[in-house]
Amino acid sequence: MKVSLVLPSAYGMRGDVRATLNLASALAKRHEVEVISVRRQKEKPFFSVGPNVTMRSVVDARPGVKHLLPRGQVRTEVALWRVLRGLKTDVLITTRPGLGVQAARHAPRELLKIAREWGRPVVPGPVKRFYPRLSAVVTATEPAQEEWTRLLDGGPVVHSVLDALPAGPWPRSRMDNRIVAAGGRWVPAKAYDRLIRAFAIVADKRPDWRLRLYGGGPEERRLRSLVRELNLHNHVYFMGTTPDLAGEFAKASIVANTSRGEDQAMTVLEAMGCGVPVVAFEGARGPTEFVATGYNGVLVPAAESEPQLFAAALLALIDDERRRRSLAAGALDTALRHSADEVAEQWEKLITDLR
Numbered sequence: 510m511k512v513s514l515v516l517p518s519a520y521g522m523r524g525d526v527r528a529t530l531n532l533a534s535a536l537a538k539r540h541e542v543e544v545i546s547v548r549r550q551k552e553k554p555f556f557s558v559g560p561n562v563t564m565r566s567v568v569d570a571r572p573g574v575k576h577l578l579p580r581g582q583v584r585t586e587v588a589l590w591r592v593l594r595g596l597k598t599d600v601l602i603t604t605r606p607g608l609g610v611q612a613a614r615h616a617p618r619e620l621l622k623i624a625r626e627w628g629r630p631v632v633p634g635p636v637k638r639f640y641p642r643l644s645a646v647v648t649a650t651e652p653a654q655e656e657w658t659r660l661l662d663g664g665p666v667v668h669s670v671l672d673a674l675p676a677g678p679w680p681r682s683r684m685d686n687r688i689v690a691a692g693g694r695w696v697p698a699k700a701y702d703r704l705i706r707a708f709a710i711v712a713d714k715r716p717d718w719r720l721r722l723y724g725g726g727p728e729e730r731r732l733r734s735l736v737r738e739l740n741l742h743n744h745v746y747f748m749g750t751t752p753d754l755a756g757e758f759a760k761a762s763i764v765a766n767t768s769r770g771e772d773q774a775m776t777v778l779e780a781m782g783c784g785v786p787v788v789a790f791e792g793a794r795g796p797t798e799f800v801a802t803g804y805n806g807v808l809v810p811a812a813e814s815e816p817q818l819f820a821a822a823l824l825a826l827i828d829d830e831r832r833r834r835s836l837a838a839g840a841l842d843t844a845l846r847h848s849a850d851e852v853a854e855q856w857e858k859l860i861t862d863l864r
Contacts, residue, residue: 510860511541513598513623515608519564522555522694522724522750524775525627528649529604531673534559535853543598547589548609556752557675581823587715590615598816600860606630609646613639621863623647633660639778640664644863650798668859672778673852674844677785679782680759684834687718689823690785692754692776693768695726702728703767703815705735705745710820712744715827720745720765723757730864759783762833763826766796767819774799782844786836788822790815805839 516526527607529544536542537559544558549566567588593615600621602608609624616622622643630636640646646667648654649695654669661667689708693699701722708720722732722745729747736745749852753755754776758764764780766789777787777799787806789796800806807822809815826833845851 510600510841511543511598512536512544512600513543514602514604515545515547515612516604516815517546517608518548518550519544519558519566520549520551520554523736524693525584525604526554527775528559528672529625529720529847530554530556530562531675532852532856533562534850535673535676536856537561538850538853539635539857545592551666555750576792585675586611596620606636609643610635610639613642621860623860623863626653629656629660637661637664641721645859647859652798670855670859671847671852672775674778674782674847676849677757677782679844680756682759682761682783682785682837684784684830684837686759686760686762687715687827688721689718689763689765690721690723690758690780691765691767692723692758692779695722695724695732697728697729698769700767700769701732702735703819704765705732705739705741706816707765707767707819707823708745709739710816711827712741712822716744718744718827720812721748721749721757721761722746723748723754725750749864755779755783762786763788763823765789765819765823768796778844779841780848782847784841786826786833786840788819788821788826799843801839801843803836805836805843807836 514529516529533542533544543563546566549569568585574859589611593612596616601612601614601616602623602625604625612622624643624646626646626648638659641664643665645665646657648657648669649672651669654667657667691704695701736742758780764785764787766777766787774796777796781788787800789800790811791797791808792811800808802808809819811820
């Protein structure tokens with residue numbers, strides 16, 4: 510069986526990219542798998558890809574590459590239509606609503622077409638119009654499955670399949686380093702400013718603990734300024750980007766997630782795969798669906814006193830090693846359900862049933 514997975518870019522540092530490449534690598538152990546990147550900006554993907562996965566791009570946007578068509582959105586759309594119309598595969602899996610609409614409109618009818626969705630469409634009109642042409646929609650969680658079922662209202666059946674973590678064995682935290690870690694894009698939605706303000710309270714009471722921030726993005730200058738303002742230069746460290754975030758999380762004893770609202774929560778799952786408990790805010794879609802207080806982490810109520818509440822949750826774990834280790838065991842148990850091989854088997858069963 511040949512499976513084609515389409516990403517806006519397979520070369521970025523996003524949770525959906527990570528999950529898709531993990532799934533592609535696992536499926537490639539038994540099937541012919543290709544990842545189609547609509548845009549290619551770099552020589553190599555940021556995240557590792559299995560050796561049996563074929564990579565190709567619709568538009569090569571690397572510096573110095575010559576193009577036959579003029580630059581711009583029109584060029585990209587025309588090139589994507591050509592690729593979709595000429596696609597020779599058994600299963601086509603898209604990863605964004607916009608790509609799902611294009612696949613429904615232009616991919617050959619005989620293909621099994623599946624839309625893999627993490628968030629809700631910004632403009633639902635085209636989705637409601639064209640998604641009935643798809644074979645199925647697949648979400649990462651049951652709450653998202655319910656939302657998409659209501660949105661499509663009689664359209665294709667919506668299924669739920671978990672995100673895939675990288676193939677094991679995963680690095681394991683010894684839970685003895687006095688480190689809190691966080692990772693992801695430094696953008697407003699991730700709310701790292703909330704975490705830094707909370708850690709200022711932690712550092713005042715437990716000055717031997719450190720906060721390590723992994724990632725990069727447009728918020729870096731503002732976050733560094735906040736660290737200087739709060740005099741945390743000896744407590745908060747900007748570690749930069751890394752393709753091995755799990756390996757870095759394994760050096761920590763707690764992973765923090767302060768995202769607002771929508772979040773794909775791949776960093777939450779990667780932390781749990783390392784046996785590290787997660788502290789996150791209630792109401793943040795993503796962390797709330799995976800973090801269970803008292804089992805694999807702590808969910809903090811969202812309120813006006815957020816920094817104080819989040820700091821209190823961190824301090825409670827810092828001061829209770831036995832509880833940290835208990836939550837770490839629950840985190841590992843949660844992560845096992847997301848192993849790439851197990852998730853790939855769920856996809857194989859779904860594809861078989863749909864065919």
